[in-house]
Amino acid sequence: MAVRQGSVTNPVPRLGAIAVVISEGHVLLAQRRNPPDAGLWGFPGGHVELGETALAAAARELLEETGVIAAPVDYITNIDVIGRDAGGQTTLHYLLVAVLCDYVSGTPCAADDVEDAAWFPFEQVRRGDLPMSDRVASVLNQAIALRR
Template sequence: MMQQTPKLGAIAVVVRDGQVLLARRKKMPDAGLWGFPGGHVEPGETALEAARRELLEETGLSARAVDYLTCIDVIHKDAQDRVLVHYLLAAVLCTDANGLLKAADDVSEAAWFPCDQVRAGDLAMSAQVAEVMDLAILRQG
């Protein structure tokens, strides 16, 4: 089924001690791929708030949403070049993550990965994970 208008999502980007938090998606469009915890922005909710909420729902971790890093267009088309899915994802830098890490909600696994492993491309990942991770590292100084 074709999507009529783009949907807004937020992803929580958490990097600490040379590692990045990733979650394996259960649902399309990126089912089975590792990416940042995240999901839909609800009406009346800012993308910063959505990133914090989704992080907690999907990983059990709470964190402070610091700032926007970038936006990512996720567009999937069929063979006739018709848009099937279009999300605009606000990537949100989150810090001070704490809690007991556990996969829940829309993810099958959640884990910390060495940043170098993500850059090497050894994982089956969503688009732009390494680039967004590096933006977070630069922002944190």
């Protein structure tokens, strides 16, 4: 889940989209390069641009970060990401829109602001075998339920 920190003196909520791509018992995850989730695995994604739908942003960010092409299908859920400093002041606020995407083509290759990108078996993610961003396993379970 890509989240970039905004201005600490005047934080503004931002909209982001994450691509949840599942295929043949696997889910595509990206390892973040930048804070706040540097080193953690999560869904590829990033900012929604002005005039762009969250569905389109998820597919665009997926391609930019992993080289994988997928077709956005439906909204899964929303995730609030709120960061606070030691004094409790809000330093960042993102609303991430999780988008279910159908895999089309491509081999995961890290690009843009990710260190690595790869397919992982559902069970490995559910067990928490990877250092992951918050709610990755629960969002994966929601995506799988939408597919049934």
